[in-house]
Amino acid sequence: MAKYKFDVHYKGTALEDNSIPVKDLAPSLLSLSEAFQTIQKINNPSEAPLSLNITATKKGSFLVELLLVNGKDLLKQAMDFLNSGPSTAVINLATYVGIFVNVVNYITKIADKKIKDKKEENGKVTITLDDDSSITMSADEFKVYKNTRGAS
Structure with a gap:
């Protein structure tokens, strides 16, 4: 089973007492899990489904350590290990995290702007926005951004 461990830190004035209501935290974690599943479906639809798991909370702070998990079958794990499957799976998990972070950054940069033009070349997509800036x-x-935002 491939694993890629990372942390999500919540901060801000709402956490001055080192706590957050579960009803506020749960939707953000569910959305994060759904985002990774969407990225995987777009990039590797035949891969075993991802699961985003919480591994621990550290005392005295609000730190949730997340574990992105791929696959469960022990026999398949053994066969994949012999065929370098786990290495590929870990690389895929790291790639999904990278895509997620980049897409969040693009969404932030694009905000309420409209895509005026789109050019695809050599595995890259350059979009020109209505303010004439480009990304x-x-x-x-771009596939993930388009899926997330309904972009054309």
Whole structure:
């Protein structure tokens, strides 16, 4: 089973007492899990489904350590290990995290602007926005952005 561990830190004035209501945290974690599943479906639809798991909370702070998990079958794990499957799976998981972070950054930069033009070349997509600024991203990142935002 491939694993890629990363942390999500929540901060801000709402956390002055080192706590957050579960009803506020749960939707953000569910959305994060759905985002990774969407990225995987777009990039590797035949791969075993991802699961985003919480591994621990550290005392005295609000730190949630997340574990992105791929696959469960022990026999398949053994066969994949012999065929370098786990290495590929870990690389895929790291790639999904990279795509997620980049797409969040693109969404932030694009905000309420409209895409005026789109050019695809050599696995890259360059979009020109209605303010004449442009952003270049990988074709995979654009697929995820398009899926997330309904962009054309």
